[in-house]
Amino acid sequence: MAAKPIASPIPVALYPTLSVFTLAIGLVITAIFFIYETTSSRKNRSLGKELATSAVASVFLGFGSLFLLLASGVYV
Amino acid sequence: MAARIGIFAVVVAVFLSIPAFSSAQDLQIVNAERRIDLSSHIVKAFLTLKVENIGKSAAAEMLLAFSPTQIKNLAMVQALAITGKKKKKTYLPLDVKPTEQPDAPNDTGYYRVTFVSPLGPGETVSLEVLYILTHSLEPFPVEITQSESQLVYYHDSAVILSPYHVKQQTTFVKTPSTRVESFTSIEPANRAGKEIKYGPYENRASYSYAPVIIHFENNSPFAVVEELVREIEISHWGSLQITENYRLTHGGARHKGVFSRVDYQSKRSVSGASSFNALLAVLPPRVNSVYYRDDIGNISTSHLRTGFRKSELEFEPRYPLFGGWRATFIIGYRVPLEDYLFEASDGRRYLNFTFGCPLVETIVNKLTIKVVLPEGSKDPSAILPFTVNQDLQVKYSYLDIVGRTVVVLQKDNVVPTHNVPFQVYYTFKPIYMLAEPFMLVSAFFFVFVASLAYVHIDLNIARK
Numbered sequence: 235m236a237a238k239p240i241a242s243p244i245p246v247a248l249y250p251t252l253s254v255f256t257l258a259i260g261l262v263i264t265a266i267f268f269i270y271e272t273t274s275s276r277k278n279r280s281l282g283k284e285l286a287t288s289a290v291a292s293v294f295l296g297f298g299s300l301f302l303l304l305a306s307g308v309y310v
Numbered sequence: 311m312a313a314r315i316g317i318f319a320v321v322v323a324v325f326l327s328i329p330a331f332s333s334a335q336d337l338q339i340v341n342a343e344r345r346i347d348l349s350s351h352i353v354k355a356f357l358t359l360k361v362e363n364i365g366k367s368a369a370a371e372m373l374l375a376f377s378p379t380q381i382k383n384l385a386m387v388q389a390l391a392i393t394g395k396k397k398k399k400t401y402l403p404l405d406v407k408p409t410e411q412p413d414a415p416n417d418t419g420y421y422r423v424t425f426v427s428p429l430g431p432g433e434t435v436s437l438e439v440l441y442i443l444t445h446s447l448e449p450f451p452v453e454i455t456q457s458e459s460q461l462v463y464y465h466d467s468a469v470i471l472s473p474y475h476v477k478q479q480t481t482f483v484k485t486p487s488t489r490v491e492s493f494t495s496i497e498p499a500n501r502a503g504k505e506i507k508y509g510p511y512e513n514r515a516s517y518s519y520a521p522v523i524i525h526f527e528n529n530s531p532f533a534v535v536e537e538l539v540r541e542i543e544i545s546h547w548g549s550l551q552i553t554e555n556y557r558l559t560h561g562g563a564r565h566k567g568v569f570s571r572v573d574y575q576s577k578r579s580v581s582g583a584s585s586f587n588a589l590l591a592v593l594p595p596r597v598n599s600v601y602y603r604d605d606i607g608n609i610s611t612s613h614l615r616t617g618f619r620k621s622e623l624e625f626e627p628r629y630p631l632f633g634g635w636r637a638t639f640i641i642g643y644r645v646p647l648e649d650y651l652f653e654a655s656d657g658r659r660y661l662n663f664t665f666g667c668p669l670v671e672t673i674v675n676k677l678t679i680k681v682v683l684p685e686g687s688k689d690p691s692a693i694l695p696f697t698v699n700q701d702l703q704v705k706y707s708y709l710d711i712v713g714r715t716v717v718v719l720q721k722d723n724v725v726p727t728h729n730v731p732f733q734v735y736y737t738f739k740p741i742y743m744l745a746e747p748f749m750l751v752s753a754f755f756f757v758f759v760a761s762l763a764y765v766h767i768d769l770n771i772a773r774k
Contacts, residue, residue: 237652240659242548243743246646267758271765281766288758296751303708307599307644309545310708310746 246304253301260294267291336365337372340434342470342479348524349486350671351532351561352385352725353446353464357439361429361474368428373411374421374439375471377519381419385442385673385725386696389423392436401438402426411473415517418471442725444673447528449563454633456573460563460584461491462528468496468508468520475516480509485526494522531586532633533672534561543682543707544661546743550650553642554668558627560585561673565632574630587630591668593621597643604628604639623668641668658689658735665694665719666729674724681717681734685710686742690717694732697721709746 244252267287303310341360346353363369376384389404409422429435447462454460470479483493483506490501499508506524536557543551562584573581593600595618602612602625612625627637654660661681667674682705683690692700701718717734 237654237662239648240546240651240653241646241648242546243740246548268761271761279766281762284762288755288762292751292754292758295754297747299750299754300747304547308708309543309547309549309551309644 249301249305253298253305255298256294256301257298260291260296260298263287263291263294336363336367337369337429337474338362338364339472339474339476340478342472342476344470344479344481346464346466346481346483348447348464348484348526348528350530351444351447351528351534352671352673353443355441355443357437357441357470359437359439360434361437362434363429363431366431368430369425370428371422371424372437373409373473374406374423374441375473375517376419376421376441377467377471378417378419379465380443380446383443383446383723384419385444385723386727387421387439387441388727389440390438391426392438404437418517420473442727444723444725445534445561447532449633450525452563453566454563454584455567456565456569456581456632457577458583459489459527460529460532460633461525462562464524464526466522466524468494468499468522469511469514469518471517471519473516476514476518477512479511479514480507482507483524485524485528486530487527489527491525491527493524493526496520496522528562529584531671532560532562532584533586533589533631533669534559535667535669535672535674536636537676537678538667538674539678539680540667541680541682542661542663544651544684545647546684546738546740548647550645550647550661550663551642552645553640555640556638556669558589558631558637558639558672560631560633560635562633564634569632582630582632585630585632588624588626589672590670591623591625591641592670593623593643593668594645594649594664595620596649597621597645600641600643602639602641604637609639654735658737660733660735662731662733664729665721665732666724666726668729670726672726675722677721677724679719680705681719682707683715683717683734683736684738684742685712685714685745687715687736687738690715690734690736692717692719692732692734694719695730696728709749711745711749 267284270284270287300310338361339359340362343358345356347355361372374387387406389406390401391404392399392401394400404426405424407422409420411420414420423437425435447464450461450463468481470476470481485504485506488503490506493501493506496508499506508522536559539555541553545551595616597616600614600623602609602623609625609628612623615622623641627639631637650663651659651661665679667677680703690702699720701720703716703718704713705716706713
């Protein structure tokens with residue numbers, strides 16, 4: 235048959251594991267971000283560092299919540 | 311130029327008139343055998359015809375005639391051409407289409423069967439025709455009590471209605487039990503056990519019709535789904551979610567009087583002989599997350615057996631169904647994506663799914679299948695082996711911006727023979743799959759930016 239079956243780009247069995255790991259990493263980086271916010275003073279705060287940390291944290295949290303939705307059966 | 315158009319018109323007219331002429335007069339049915347199966351509420355009739363071309367020109371097609379009431383209730387007509395003899399018979403499917411003839415007597419309906427190759431003069435061909443009638447068993451008495459058996463009328467003709475002369479024909483009618491109250495006798499007709507034989511009849515002219523009524527007992531479950539809406543949601547992240555909304559009724563003799571649960575449970579063989587309480591749904595093999603619920607909540611009376619080729623869900627409504635009673639419920643399940651979604655050679659994706667209703671031996675009065683394509687799909691089109699009404703809608707679901715295109719297929723009078731695969735084609739660029747995580751990422755980033763702004767903004771009035 236010429237028909238090629240299409241499957242998900244990431245194996246479905248990996249969704250729960252992936253969600254746990256990406257969410258864990260995302261929460262750790264979120265913690266780093268908020269620790270930086272509270273421990274630095276107004277003078278030596280660097281906007282670039284803040285934005286970089288928040289961007290990386292939001293990517294991990296975003297993908298982690300997507301995999302969490304998929305693992306729990308809400309196939310978005 | 312005008313002369314050319316004139317010649318073309320004449321040639322077209324000649325071509326159009328030839329088939330009409332050759333099909334009505336030049337064919338003759340040498341032998342016809344009809345077997346009508348009345349065992350369930352779906353009437354199946356098998357016609358074996360031996361057609362001879364007694365004209366001078368080749369015939370490319372023939373007509374099958376049906377009475378006006380039968381045409382309304384016809385769910386499916388299929389024809390096969392038989393070649394070869396005895397053990398080496400091969401069956402070739404033929405193209406069958408409903409057609410209208412201008413000079414039809416008494417509103418007869420027609421179906422046109424196209425032969426594999428045009429039948430030459432003097433040649434014969436053997437055909438096997440299957441046609442399925444729904445809602446053709448009329449309950450009589452119309453209302454019965456719980457302890458009575460269900461008796462129905464079947465109206466038909468002892469002589470096969472045909473636009474051609476039929477040289478010899480026989481009709482066999484099979485009833486589900488040996489209890490036949492009465493049947494119209496058109497000599498020679500006799501009954502032996504569960505079979506009534508009408509015939510053989512010799513040399514009947516075209517359009518001859520001999521109405522018969524058979525009054526017999528039929529206690530098979532008259533399960534009729536008044537409306538079924540099946541929604542198939544495709545998610546490229548790995549699964550197909552199917553949700554089916556049923557409105558089921560018992561289409562047989564209406565129930566009158568009280569329903570005695572004591573009688574029903576103690577004398578089950580006598581009480582409620584025509585009622586049914588269990589139904590079987592045939593689901594795809596690798597099915598998971600099956601649920602069966604209605605407006606009240608989950609219904610626990612169900613058994614699921616998964617298997618290699620198919621899964622079976624045996625379920626019971628909350629109460630047994632007697633004539634005229636209704637049950638509404640929802641069945642939902644999930645199947646893996648790779649079993650049903652494929653990539654065609656031209657790069658388009660297509661869904662290959664089974665049409666029809668998963669319940670066995672049920673008629674669906676109105677079937678709607680909605681295929682929800684993922685966001686970002688373009689150019690949807692559906693390919694089916696029979697005619698359906700097609701439509702497009704938009705559905706808003708999880709993480710949607712522009713909405714998902716829904717291909718709506720609608721068909722009336724669906725029987726289990728309609729459970730054949732159909733395809734829905736669409737184009738999809740895989741990069742669009744990133745739209746959903748991108749939305750989540752930007753939502754989280756917005757929260758971070760908001761907290762940054764809060765920390766950086768200085769709202770002090772006093773100067774430091």
